[in-house]
Amino acid sequence: MKHEKNIKAANGYVMLMVLLLLIVGVITGMVITENPLFLILILPIILVIKGFFIVNPNSSKVMVLFGAYKGTVKENGFLWANPFYSKQRISLRARNFYSERVKVNDKIGNPILINVILVWKVSDTYKAAFDVDHYEDFVRVQTDAAVRKLAGSYPYDNFAEGQLEVTLLSGMDEVNEALENEITERLAIAGIEVMEARIGYLAYAPEIASSMLKRQQAVAIVAARKKIVEGAVGMVEDALMKLSEDKIIDFDEDKKASMVSNLMVVLCGDKEATPVINTGTLHS
Incomplete structure (x- = not known):
C-alpha cells in the first residue's frame, strides 16, 4: 500500500517572470519580423499558465500525472508544477463533526438516543484521495457505525446497587476512550487522524423514557x-x-x-x- 509522498513545487513568481518573457518575446518577434511563426509560442505560454496554483495554509495539493500519483505539495504560497498534473485540493485543517442522533439498543436491549462529537483531520493525503471514495462521507458513515457498536457494548445505567459494570452514563471516560479507539481503527484506512471523540448526547428513547424515569x-x-x-x-x-x-x-x-x-x-x-x-x- 502506498503512502503520502511530499514533493516541492517551483516558485510561482519565478515562473511568472518566465511567462512574461515569453509573452514579450512573442509580441516583439511578431512586430519586428512580421512572421506568424511566432504564434507557435502561444502553446508553451498556455502550458506555463496551466502550471500555476496556490496552496493555502493548512491545505495541500495532490499531484497526479495521467493516473500516476506523483506526490503531495504542502508548501504554502504561489507555486508552479508540471502543467499536465491534475491537482486535487485536500484540506489539512482540523474539522468538527457532530453526528445525528441515532436510536440504538444498549447492551441489555433498552432503546436509547445517542450521538458523537468528533474532531478529525487528514494525516495521509494519499489514503484520503485514493484508498476511499469521498473521505468526508467515509468519516460520517464509519463514525455512525462505531457509535452503534459502542452503544451495544455497554448498558445505559446500572440499577442494582453494588454493580461495578461500566455504563454509558457513569463510565464516560472509559466509554469515550473506547469510542475514540474504535473510530481511529475504522478511519485509519482513509488516512484520517482522530483528535478527539466523545459522546455528545445520551438519553433513553422517548417511548421508554417515562418508564425508566419511574424506575x-x-x-x-x-x-x-x-x-x-x-x-x-x-x-x-x-x-x-x-x-x-x-x-x-x-x-x-x-x-x-x-x-x-x-x-x-x-x-x-x-x-x-x-x-x-x-x-x-x-x-x-
Whole structure:
C-alpha cells in the first residue's frame, strides 16, 4: 500500500517572470519580423499558465500525472508544477463533526438516543484521495457505525446497587476512550487522524423514557429508605441502651417491643408523628 509522498513545487513568481518573457518575446518577434511563426509560442505560454496554483495554509495539493500519483505539495504560497498534473485540493485543517442522533439498543436491549462529537483531520493525503471514495462521507458513515457498536457494548445505567459494570452514563471516560479507539481503527484506512471523540448526547428513547424515569426514582427511593432504616435501627438501639444504663425504666420484652415499634414508626415515617398522651398504663 502506498503512502503520502511530499514533493516541492517551483516558485510561482519565478515562473511568472518566465511567462512574461515569453509573452514579450512573442509580441516583439511578431512586430519586428512580421512572421506568424511566432504564434507557435502561444502553446508553451498556455502550458506555463496551466502550471500555476496556490496552496493555502493548512491545505495541500495532490499531484497526479495521467493516473500516476506523483506526490503531495504542502508548501504554502504561489507555486508552479508540471502543467499536465491534475491537482486535487485536500484540506489539512482540523474539522468538527457532530453526528445525528441515532436510536440504538444498549447492551441489555433498552432503546436509547445517542450521538458523537468528533474532531478529525487528514494525516495521509494519499489514503484520503485514493484508498476511499469521498473521505468526508467515509468519516460520517464509519463514525455512525462505531457509535452503534459502542452503544451495544455497554448498558445505559446500572440499577442494582453494588454493580461495578461500566455504563454509558457513569463510565464516560472509559466509554469515550473506547469510542475514540474504535473510530481511529475504522478511519485509519482513509488516512484520517482522530483528535478527539466523545459522546455528545445520551438519553433513553422517548417511548421508554417515562418508564425508566419511574424506575430510577423507585431505585432512589428504595436506597433512601434502606439508609433511613439502617439509621433508625441504630438510634433505637442507642436509645434502649441509654435508658437501660441510666436505669430510667425497666423494660420487659413486651415493653421493649412496643417502644421499638413506636420509635421505628416515628423515625422511618415520611410524615410528622402525632403525639398521643397515654394517661393510663402501657397495657391499658
